[in-house]
């Protein structure tokens with residue numbers, strides 16, 4: 001009976017430790033990142049100079065990308081959709097990205 005109690009207590013303590021650690025080390029992710037990634041062509045070709053579409057989307061969100069046309073396979077419909085989305089969804093601090101076509 002003692003091993004069962006000891007293992008149960010160890011499980012409880014380790015579980016609480018993991019819950020505590022996950023709360024401390026959680027990473028905040030900008031909700032716009034997933035949407036902008038979805039609005040890109042999705043070829044993950046790297047022609048934009050970023051490691052795939054999610055990397056390019058992260059550059060857009062972070063303000064590192066100046067021109068959406070750096071995504072060579074992209075068409076006006078992709079660029080317009082992204083610009084429209086970002087216009088309606090500014091950063092959490094209220095800043096609007098200055099990316100252009």
Ligand code: SF4
Pocket residue numbers: 040041042043044045046047048049050051052053054056057070071072073074
């Ligand atoms: S160039 Fe466009 S399609 Fe290719 S990885 Fe970059 S964002 Fe994706």
